[in-house]
């Protein structure tokens with residue numbers, strides 16, 4: 211089994227000539243692993259390239275400058291996180307990666323910020339790189355629009371009206387994360403990873419990766435297949451909210467990273483995690499629960515789902 215490539219030509223808006231065909235391809239990918247590439251996704255190549263410049267510029271800052279914007283100073287899980295901070299796979303060693311988180315800037319008076327909902331609030335921008343904010347917010351906006359379009363295509367793929375999920379699009383809890391993986395350590399063992407095996411928790415992740423490779427996806431038979439970089443593509447993977455929404459029909463498979471192919475160079479990747487409105491309900495969509503059977507998951511809100519994931523992975527951080 212491989213990771214399919216889905217061409218979004220003529221499927222980027224309602225009424226598109228290839229919407230039905232793309233929906234079928236998303237259905238097949240969702241039922242298999244929850245992973246697929248998209249090409250011709252409509253995102254400006256310059257905007258994508260420039261976000262890698264952000265990643266390099268921020269992560270190349272002197273340690274003191276990165277420390278000044280450390281995640282621990284943020285109420286909204288935004289900022290810099292050093293190597294070893296996160297252990298995505300509890301059975302593995304701490305992840306060999308550093309990263310910078312940012313997202314939509316919800317103002318202090320926004321009710322979700324007032325209520326202290328996870329990840330809603332202000333960013334921490336590095337001093338001395340004034341262009342980073344505008345670029346990152348423009349990138350976030352473009353990715354958010356694409357993620358919401360993918361949710362529409364996902365609705366079609368489930369034989370639902372294209373706008374089925376649209377009511378969940380307000381106040382999304384999005385996270386843009388720029389990651390740098392140093393070369394895989396010389397003393398690495400089988401428990402050493404750039405990112406340990408994990409599933410993503412949200413609805414859909416849109417990943418831009420550089421040309422080195424290193425991301426591996428678990429197939430239904432348990433084997434690992436590399437998500438080989440394809441220039442201009444994004445790797446899309448479904449998060450744990452989607453099995454919940456589809457009563458287990460679509461999958462959110464584990465994936466992991468090892469930077470072993472770069473010849474010593476760092477690997478950069480930029481996942482964009484799209485999570486709908488914190489207050490939106492997540493429950494089995496019409497037609498997904500077979501007659502006479504109980505739904506596999508209890509209905510909940512997006513926020514409750516996230517809290518459940520934190521509880522399950524106590525001591526770990528959001529992926």
Ligand SMILES: O=C(O)CCC(=O)C(=O)O
Nearest residue numbers: 405419425467479481529
């Ligand atoms: O770096 C990658 O290719 C994947 C990163 C990832 O899976 C994550 O941050 O959740």
Ligand SMILES: [Fe+2]
Nearest residue numbers: 409410465529
């Ligand atoms: Fe992930």
